[in-house]
Amino acid sequence: EIPRLASRIDTVIIAEDIIFVIEFKLDRKKYELADVRQVQDYTNDLIDFHFESKNRIIVPLLLAPLAASVTNQLFLNSNDTCIKSNSKSLSSDLLNFYSQNHNSSNQLINPITWMGGEYRPTPTIIQAAKALFADQKVETISKFGAEEIDLNNTSHYLIDAIKSAKEKKKKVVCFVTGVPGAGKTLVGLNIVHEKNQFGGEEINTAYFSGNGPLINVLKEALTRDHFERQTQLYSLNKNTKKPSKKDSIREVKSKIQNLHHFIKDGIRTTSAPAEKIVVFDEAQRCWDAVQFFNKTKQNQNRERNPFEIQNKSEAELLFEFMDRHEDWAVIIALVGGGQEINTGEGGIAEWGKAISNKFKHWEIHISEELLRGDQTTSSQTLFTTIPPDVLIHKNINLHLNVSRRSFKTNELNNWVNAVLENNSERAFQLSVVVKDNYPLYLTRDLKKAKQWLKQRKSGNKRIGLVASSGGLRLKPYGINVREEVDEAQWFLNNELDVRSSYYLEIVATEYKVQGL
Structure with a gap:
């Protein structure tokens, strides 16, 4: 089994210094491209994330016993490499490849050591979201690459802050900062999906983002995955209700929501929202007061149920809605430095203004980086001047400073910066380091x-x-x-x-x- 990526290799053959990864397709009468991609995926995962497989010859093999024999032209280190075998050719295919590529001077692979080798995958945000909503824990998918970076610490800190807010009846806002791809969204989704962990009861939580494409892709990916899992359970007679796509959509929709829709609903009522815990992704992209006023005025003629136009920033409105709860509430703001790409995205300072002007009674949990500003936050700070009468808790677990996306080289962001700054000499120096693992x-x-x-x-x-x-x-x-x-x-x-x-x-x- 490949842990944390929800995949399982059918068979692995360790032939001295060569690893064969075999996928069985017993009912196939031809070699399907999707099956080739599947076994290649397993091979890539071992190469990228399994310590004992580093720098080893790993060969994907698709076994379809009923398929016709084909001539395999294999090239080591080629992305198209895949042995295609049937019941007659399997043994000869294995022997031919072994005899052509075995090197007696290579160190032999110890099967027991190989089996116990450390495996640290880097799932994409879509893979990670599906894993979480399939009830895997964040600690099982948060360690990755060559570095020991554990998002579990951040998740535990947030859970403790939520429990404290609930027990002591207080309003709390937590800011989680980090470089692009550090895992902020994964942390937020984990908080939303965790059940019965906030003092023994399930509490309404939701993940919000103003990033429409992100919301659309996550919702569709989770809906497809939920429907597929329910269909499997039904086929195994473990679920008596026949699955439907509508039920899957409804299940996902309550947890993953569009920020702008949430704000419209909040303006139309004076009641507190159903959610006691809300996660706002890309909080720095919330609209300022001018942009919100202009956008809502522009779109009013399309609204079936028009609402009073507010001359407030989205950050201020979010605090206002959550402040309607009489006892306690928690806002978790996920902040990416320098990722404001649209007109009127006010940056994280809009949140600081809202706190300073109207919501000083909210307790703040924040990283030192967002208080003083540094390169990872694009020099942005929550406050221009820190208010003296606001309770602030600083903690290192609220800042994620290593990108999960570019696990193979953390110099990639530096190379991109050099290119954008037209610093050709620096870009060339970095390209030598980057290109082996990140082809350019x-x-x-x-x-x-x-x-x-x-x-x-x-x-x-x-x-x-x-x-x-x-x-x-x-x-x-x-x-x-x-x-x-x-x-x-x-x-x-x-x-x-x-x-x-x-x-x-x-x-x-x-x-x-x-x-x-």
């Missing part, structure tokens, strides 16, 4: 770029076209940045679907991919 290819030929992507693709690793929303002159090359994109289909569908990113036909802009 520069070309002005779109056809060559697509060809390179397809050649690099292996398993179910996604490829896709991303362009700047300002790139209007890309149209002559067949790239229309104004074309509407169904982000859920783009991110989730397989490579046989023309709407998916794999097809390299539909381009996504920065507004569609941020946070994903």
